[in-house]
Amino acid sequence: MKKMTALAMAMIFAFSGLSKADEGMWILPLIKKLNIEKMQSMGLQLSAEDIYSVNHSSLKDAVVIFGGGCTGELISDKGLILTNHHCGYGTIQALSTMENNYLEDGFWAPTTDDEIPAPGLSVTFMKRMEDVTSKIEAGLTADMTEEERRSAIDSISTQIADSVKGDSHYRVLVRDFYGGNQYFMMVYEVFNDVRFVGAPPSSIGKFGHDTDNWMWPRHTGDFSLFRVYADKDGKPAEYSPDNVPLKPAHHLPISLKGYEKGDFAMTLGYPGSTQRYLTSWGIDERMNIFNFSLIKPRGVKQEIWEKAMNSSDKIRLQYASKYSRSSNYWKNSIGMNRGLKNLNVIEKKQKLEEKFSDWVNESPERQEKYGDVLPSLKAAYENRAPYYLAQNFVRECMLRGTEIIGFSLAARELEQALESEDEEKIKQATENLKKNAEDFYKDYHAPTDQKVMSALLELYHEEIDAEFYPSFFEEIKTDKEDGFEEYADKLFRKSIFVSKEELYDFLENPKLKKLKKDPAYSAGKSTMELYLKLMSQIRESNLTIDKNHRLFIAGLQEMNPDKVYYDDANFTMRLSYGEVGDYEPRDAVIYKHYTTLKGVMEKEKPDDYEFSVPEKLKQLYRDKDYGRYANKDGRMYVNFTTDNDITGGNSGSPVINGEGYLFGLAFDGNWEAMSGDIAFEPELQKCINVDIRYVLFIIDKYAGAQNLIDEMTIVE
Missing domain, CATH: 2.40.10.120 (Thrombin, subunit H)
Structure with missing residues (x-):
């Protein structure tokens, strides 16, 4: 053993x-x-x-x-x-x-x-689990930054997985538990x-x-x-x-x-x-940023989808699975916010945090180890709030909300191939895009997506500060009552991504200039550029939250030695x-x-x-x-x-x-x-x-x- x-x-x-x-x-x-x-x-x-x-x-x-x-x-x-x-x-x-x-x-x-x-x-079978915490911790030092620590853990985890996998057909992963206080290796068999x-x-x-x-x-x-x-x-x-x-x-x-x-x-x-194990600030963020970002855009999108599905058996079949996936956690988020509020969960967490602070302040050793945990978490959540809200709305309104924007980004490989002027790469990128297109257009109805685009871009404009608008918003006459409808209409009239037929016509002889000028592809690239920028802006806050979340869980276990803690x-x-x-x-x-x-x-x-x-x-x-x-x-x-x-x-x-x-x-x-x-x-x-x-x-x-x-x- x-x-x-x-x-x-x-x-x-x-x-x-x-x-x-x-x-x-x-x-x-x-x-x-x-x-x-x-x-x-x-x-x-x-x-x-x-x-x-x-x-x-x-x-x-x-x-x-x-x-x-x-x-x-x-x-x-x-x-x-x-x-x-x-x-x-x-x-x-x-x-x-x-x-x-x-x-x-x-x-x-x-x-x-x-x-x-x-x-x-x-389908995936788990063959076994093994505690590898000691192997991970052996490669960590107290003076590491959180980024250095994460890099070291990734490297050690890869070494452990590779040594176990060898030349077998198994999939081997190392995962963290208890916020990064414990690690297990899993061996899987995939069929x-x-x-x-x-x-x-x-x-x-x-x-x-x-x-x-x-x-x-x-x-x-x-x-x-x-x-x-x-x-x-x-x-x-x-x-x-x-x-x-x-x-x-x-x-x-x-x-x-x-x-x-x-x-x-x-x-x-x-x-x-x-x-x-979220703190009160984490729960507030979950309710008022993450859940809100699901509830508002998905509610708008699903109403449009539902009307279209009720108008046609074909559209109902095309959107049945998509609607089900979207509505599942839309309704979950509504119920979660309701439950967290009714059960006064934030207030209960604040009482726990007060107890934790009192316990920490009882000794200099605890103050040195845990004294900055709660203040750091509070500051990190506050710092990332505006960027995190925008990031979630970008995902829900554009990358996942407006289907043509998300799908257009499948052409990035083709753009790179066309820039290289390598015929073999162009051929391969074209074939890959066609494969993606087969699945996409089978369950796509452009007139419905056009309505979704107009509604979600307008919602984004209403809810998010102007500093977080994607660059393609410059083309939208946001001061006009029908400015978003006008933009969506123009995009759907001119884009090669509106239908499989138009895309395939383009792929017969793809041209870099035409691809880069395509309004859907241009909007997609603009959206992804903004999304990646927002991710970079919350990176430091994320690292701070991860570090102090780990310490908070360790502190809770130390504070309550007679309590059994299960992992998230x-x-x-x-x-x-x-x-x-x-x-x-x-x-x-x-x-x-x-x-x-x-x-x-x-x-x-x-x-x-x-x-x-x-x-x-x-x-x-x-x-x-x-x-x-x-x-x-x-x-x-x-x-x-x-x-x-x-x-x-x-x-x-x-x-x-x-x-x-x-x-x-x-x-x-x-x-x-x-x-x-x-x-x-x-x-x-x-x-x-x-x-x-x-x-x-x-x-x-x-x-x-x-x-x-x-x-x-x-x-x-």
Whole structure:
């Protein structure tokens, strides 16, 4: 066993059961020391080795990173992957056409030969984690600047990763934890041959759409199925018809037992990001700069998108995935600000900071080590505020908001090639731009984007100081009432990036002068120049915040030696544990911990696509034809709540019972606790899950995909 760091040892011996069982996203190698006894007292029947083992099959071998931002799990010994419908949404949309609209109609592959390759989609297995803090710290000195420290850490991390990877096919990364007070190395195995197996129609998989998003009660069958393929030796390989379904080291048995209030529930997954150690100034910035920069521009953009989507089935299909991605964290940001305000989180942080200052001032040693931490953080947040606001608005209004501006920047490689006059480079850059164009124009509607451009540029002009305008604003008659509409109209009339046809005509014989004069490309370059300038202007503040954030966390742990601290999420595999349960969102209101198919029927609005219900599902409900998937009370359960600690990235995480069996699929959090990424609220925070019995009911009774049921390990 390798020597553990002082920090890890302190955490281990500090464990006293003071932390609530349902709070925390825990690092797997430390579970045996930190969590296992508490988990077993709550109903877990497994050992720590059953959950995380390097040498033997364990639960972690059945859990994957799905794509680039979700979780999935293996549910058969033939590589079958279960994840959320909203996690597969972008892939399903990309594979759909007007003739075969898998989003609207659903899809079920009757055989493996009918499964559809999903180019660009990957799944990633974590093979092991190892604490490498001592190796990192050995190369650091106290007199290093923060920039020197960061450079040294990057260099040492690369050396560690390279030495472990060798000539293997594994991906090896070193990540910081606890704000840079601890470091772990992760070894991953990435599979790029992933195929679409099945999904219900959006009327089931996305029932309630954006209206119900983040809300409870929910009635959503949020799941989809994919399969991972490998070469004949079980190794990762690019797509080939000769590849075979992967036989995983472990897959999850599925329980039909159901659950009762108070039952143990565990999730394994890849939570993306939390910031629970932010100071009051950091929370103020999150609310009034970062979240504000999401809420305002995305609200404007989505209103325009929604009108266009409602006017055309084709536009609805083109923008379905984009709208879903945009609205998800738009609504999250609204809810987060509401929750942080209602829960007085800034005031609570200020009290903690007062306590920290008092503790620091109790000794000269602490003053020397931590005395500048809070004043430095306060000053750094204040210094970067105007630049950070502008940077976020540039991203949301232009780089991500106005599609043609963002896409035009894909021509930078071509500009450089044309300047070099190297025919081979020009040919390669042209081909690369065409590849990008194929994906872009498939889901692009220029008249809609023109309206978005006009509205978002005007919003930027209203919200951001003139010193932060991109240079192309000089071409806009901002004093005219219709100045932004006029500018957008002119750009869309003259740019080669407005349509695939015009771009391809240009690429037949590309000219440097024409490219540089193109209004969309010129606006894109102007925007990127401003964005990079803003990044450089906040660099010093960022370094100051990183340094003092690290010291603040170290100081908190020193100040509270009897408290167990878990790390913020950073898209590495984590475990959370809790129990099935209800909650009281407000006075005199109690929400049950489950919903049933009856609620789907009660919500139905035949003329509203968000709440339409397929006729076959209604017939199954009328006939009470639930098969073996009904609850013991005869009803069909749909969703349920637990108090597991999750965040974005956990979407698709398995919800596992005390026996190690799958009984749910995590897909959302609740509106009342949207502040959870910043401050966990034990009385309100809920993880919303699809009942696995509803998943199987849809696959079996609704879709008739018995072939998929047959390959699962189902425990009655």
